[in-house]
Amino acid sequence: MSANIVIGQTPQGEAIEIDIKELLATRLLVQGNSGSGKSHLLRRLLEESAPIVQQVVIDPEGDFVSLAEEFGHVVIDGAAYAEAEIVRLGARIREHRASVVLALDELEIDQQMKCAAQFLNAMFDAPREQWYPVLVVVDEAQMFAPAAAGEVTEEARRVSLAAMTNLMCRGRKRGLAGVIATQRLAKLAKNVAAEASNFLMGRTFLDIDMIRAADLLGMERRQAESIRDLARGQFLGLGPAISRRPVAVNIGTVRTGAKSITPGLMPLPTASTDELRELLHDNLHVEPERQEFHRPPPRPAIDVDDLSASIAQSPTLAAAPPPRPERPEPEPEENRAAMIEILNAMAKDEDCSFQPSTTLFQDFTIRCRMKGISVRGLDATTFRRGFAAALAGIEDPDDEKWFDLFNLAKHVPDDALAPFYLIALAAMNDQPCPDDMVLARTYGTSSPRRVQRLLDFLEKDGLIVVRTDFSGKRSVGLPDLGVTTAPVEA
Secondary structure (H helix, E strand, O other): OOOEEEEEEOOOOOEEEEEHHHHHHHOEEEEOOOOOOHHHHHHHHHHHHOOOOEEEEEEOOOOOOOHHHHHOOEEEEHHHOOHHHHHHHHHHHHHHOOOEEEEOOOOOHHHHHHHHHHHHHHHHOOOHHHOOOEEEEEOOHHHHOEOOOOOOOHHHHHHHHHHHHHHHHHOHHHOEEEEEEEOOHHHEOHHHHOOOOEEEEOOOOOHHHHHHHHHHHOOOOOHHHHHHHOOOOEEEEEEOOOEEEEEEEEEOOOOOOOOOOOOOOOOOOOOOHHHHHHHHHOOOOOOOOOOOOOOOOOOOOOOHHHHHHHHHHOOOOOOOOOOOOOOOOOOHHHHHHHHHHHHHHHHOOOOHHHOOHHHHHHHHHHHHHHOOOOOOOOOHHHHHHHHHHHHHOOOOOOOHHHHHHHHHHOOOOHHHHHHHHHHHHHHHOOOEOOOHHHHHHHHOOOOHHHHHHHHHHHHHOOOOEEEEOOOOEEEEEEOOOOEEOEOEEO
């Protein structure tokens, strides 16, 4: 099967192709003012690549729902489902490899951003065995990855921007290839736009957008003036999937249409001024009868299970493997045992104590998801305390012998837990206290002075007692546990 599609022609009539395999690895950015033909370009791309690759369209205006009739895309009305149902649908789309259109036109902008974010995150979090290639098309990307909050809430901007960043920055390894279209490059977050290696630049007039487009195309600013001269439906293409040099492309025809149309001119009324005045003032004092306007029926709310069944039955690609059965939800005891195993494995990595806790927590959640382990209800604080125990060598925290130690550790700050556990384990086993370098490495530092300040802090809090005899040997006791480390040269 050929992976090349014809997107359009040059002004000289030469066909311009897009390599879909290369596009999946390098992503695409489409830019152009309103009316430049962006939606037409996206529709051409979707129609030509529909038999080749799975497609997911984030559609804020509902313009791409017509793909369902011609190509069998499943339309998901974002307004008809709750957050949990959107997450379930996003997961099943990766499992069954169904091409879908997420229509968000019935939602306000804040809700559009949150719904799209939940949907993209569910696709992003799919297990490794479901990382099939998917072309993820996001129209009006400046709405979902804004450079500034603007009129939307900071929460909506944060979750939406995070999802779009994951799509463009980390989606490639998970088979997610982002195709984003925007009217204003200046309004699109730079870290999202910068990840695209292929560009199709349409007509734009604002200097700030034109300069950014020229920079992306590698053009001088004098050459950038040509962007203003582009006709409707004409784009400058550049990238490994399109052309190694900027090339003008006239986008080809499409088979489906959008529900919205560009307004055209209509003949003015032929009535005279007096006739119009009479029509405007006739029975102005009389309350008119309310007319019954014909409204289209609302979209029926489809049950999520019915829609999931439709997704499962939708025509898939010829090379698609049979759908995998859903994993049974592990028992809580199994979850905890698996989490402890992952913590112990992470604690064995070199220099793990020198990494920020946020990085470690993210790595932990990724490892859990890779093994199908639910991390609901687990916060960063619980992780830090569990990781500190694993770092100190406590492989089974559920053992009853650690009960008194864990109760005492509730009074210890999170960053000091690992060295405290090391000292406690040495005392409980009647072993010498670990030397300063061992404690420093566990503490996430290379400075013995910081270890000395840590011991002073723990001693002032009454958690430990440091004793140095006349021979210079040091021992550390834990009064609450009634144990002391063996004396050793300080």
